[in-house]
Amino acid sequence: MTVLDIVFWLLAVISIGAALAVVFLQNIFRAALFLVLCFFAVAGLFITLQADFLAVAQVLIYVGAISILIILAIMLTREMWRGNPGGRFQLPAFIIALGLFGVMVWAVINTSWQISAELPLVPTTAAIGSRLFGEGGLLLPLEIAAVLLLAAILGAIVLVREK
Amino acid sequence: MTLIGQFRDWLINFMPEWAAYIVAFLVGVVAIIAFVLVMIIVFIYLERRLIGRFQVRLGPNRCGPEGIFQLIADSIKLLTKEDIVPAKGDFWVHFLAPIVTFAPALMVFAVVPFHKGVVLTDLDVGILYVVAISSISVVGIYMAGWGSNNKYSLIAALRAVAQAISYELPVVMAAVGVILIAGSLSLSKIVEAQTIPFFLLQPLGFFIFLLGSMAEINRSPFDLLEAESEIVTGYNMEYSGMKFGLLYLSEYGHTLAASCIITTLFLGGWQGPLLPPFLWFLIKVLLVFFVFLWVRSTVPRLRVDQLMAFAWKCLLPMALINLLLIGAQVLWFPKALPWGMMVVNFAVAGILILLWSRLFALGGGRVEV
Known part of the structure; x- marks a missing residue:
């Protein structure tokens, strides 16, 4: 067992444990904090795969922005001090989640993963940049996504603006 | 090659590789924490004294020469306070x-x-x-x-x-x-x-x-x-x-x-x-x-x-x-x-x-x- 294996198992246990805590905790604020921990562990997994840009982007976007938004949304929830009570849909939701989990496990096991013996590119940022913005890259989808986000922001402003 | 890297390569002469990695890294981390804490002390001291000068007053100047021990006194006060x-x-x-x-x-x-x-x-x-x-x-x-x-x-x-x-x-x-x-x-x-x-x-x-x-x-x-x-x-x-x-x-x-x-x-x-x-x-x-x-x-x-x-x-x-x-x-x-x-x-x-x-x-x- 190499150091990398130990780190992988440590991060895997942390991320799955945190994810379970998000689902099972009654206290929503603590659940959101465990979500932050989960995102962090996933960023750690990216680092073990030498995907440094991806890891930093994970922390920047998910920990720095998404989780903050989630916490803000929690603050705006009515009667949040009641926590996270179980509803009528507990059993159906559990069955659907179990089915989804089964599909994902089946997909992971039955995919023939391509493994390359090549060393990862260093630095990764230049390669990602030229793939996204270079010749024959993904420039159009990227720009469409940007326009979509802008439209969403403008829509949100229009919705909440006082008359 | 960074300084930490050179230090690690020198350490490998005395100890196994993994130990050299850990020791070199720990030394670097401790050095940085020491730098940060010392600089924070300098900053707090400078802030209190300089703001004093800006506002035409003295600032803390009683504890030690030019008040340099004021922060240590404050830290001891903080440490002994009830949590x-x-x-x-x-x-x-x-x-x-x-x-x-x-x-x-x-x-x-x-x-x-x-x-x-x-x-x-x-x-x-x-x-x-x-x-x-x-x-x-x-x-x-x-x-x-x-x-x-x-x-x-x-x-x-x-x-x-x-x-x-x-x-x-x-x-x-x-x-x-x-x-x-x-x-x-x-x-x-x-x-x-x-x-x-x-x-x-x-x-x-x-x-x-x-x-x-x-x-x-x-x-x-x-x-x-x-x-x-x-x-x-x-x-x-x-x-x-x-x-x-x-x-x-x-x-x-x-x-x-x-x-x-x-x-x-x-x-x-x-x-x-x-x-x-x-x-x-x-x-x-x-x-x-x-x-x-x-x-x-x-x-x-x-x-x-x-x-x-x-x-x-x-x-x-x-x-x-x-x-x-x-x-x-x-x-x-x-x-x-x-x-x-x-x-x-x-x-x-x-x-x-x-x-x-x-x-x-x-x-x-x-x-x-």
Whole structure:
């Protein structure tokens, strides 16, 4: 067992444990904090795969922005001090989640993963940049996504603006 | 090869490889923590004395020669105080909040180059790492506000988050201008690219980054969430003892981190003539901190709507224009980079700042939201 294996198992246990805590905790604020921990562990997994840009982007976007938004949304929830009570849909939701989990496990096991013996590119940022913005890259989808986000922001402003 | 790497290679002669890795890394980490803590002590001392000078009073000068032991006395006071946790607060969130707030301030220094090759890890995504890590401390502030189970703490924390998120955008966009000229995200490479310090090449970006950083670390005139002259202080209200001390330290830790990042991105880092590089780095960091103090003691505090308007209507458009300008210059006139760029950018910065100050002067200085 190499150091990398130990780190992988440590991060895997942390991320799955945190994810379970998000689902099972009654206290929503603590659940959101465990979500932050989960995102962090996933960023750690990216680092073990030498995907440094991806890891930093994970922390920047998910920990720095998404989780903050989630916490803000929690603050705006009515009667949040009641926590996270179980509803009528507990059993159906559990069955659907179990089915989804089964599909994902089946997909992971039955995919023939391509493994390359090549060393990862260093630095990764230049390669990602030229793939996204270079010749024959993904420039159009990227720009469409940007326009979509802008439209969403403008829509949100229009919705909440006082008359 | 970094200094840590050389140290590790030397250690391998005496011990197995894994032990050499761990020992070299631990030495580096301890050195950085020592640097940060010593600099925080210097900062707090300087702040109290210099603000005293600015306000035509003495400042703490009784404890030891020129009051240098005042901070040690204060720390002992903090350490021996009772640690109070609100009865209906969330104990674990309350307990972890100061740690989550302080740790990012320390982690930023892992990529700051103090000298050529003197850096803990020279990450290829250095500046992005700094931005990402420093955004975590917002979560800590949130936890402090929530765990205290106090509505004033919570409101202060919400304000802090709104402020930090608003000012993150112009700061990052100003940093992108630096990355465009330097051609790398690594902080060491950015420093080496600065034969002319970048604040001369893109003054507008420098001002935006400086102001945005001041807002992000909640220094005056942007210190709405602390507002020490009001009745309550803010998210740290329910804290006492060393937990409060840690929150206090983390404010200065973030200030130090911001000073170091501004020095690295815009003032040429450790580069400079005659004096040894590390000394240059320290001088520049202290200079940036002095500017922070100067602004703090000169400018009155902004109102909350002015604060938001300043971020969204003033800094963000200017950061976008700056980014467009730098991008066009790097793309189309790479030959004219040093001198032509300097003249053009200073002119543009002057015009834009004048223009925006005129816009804000409308309505007798009041800002509508």
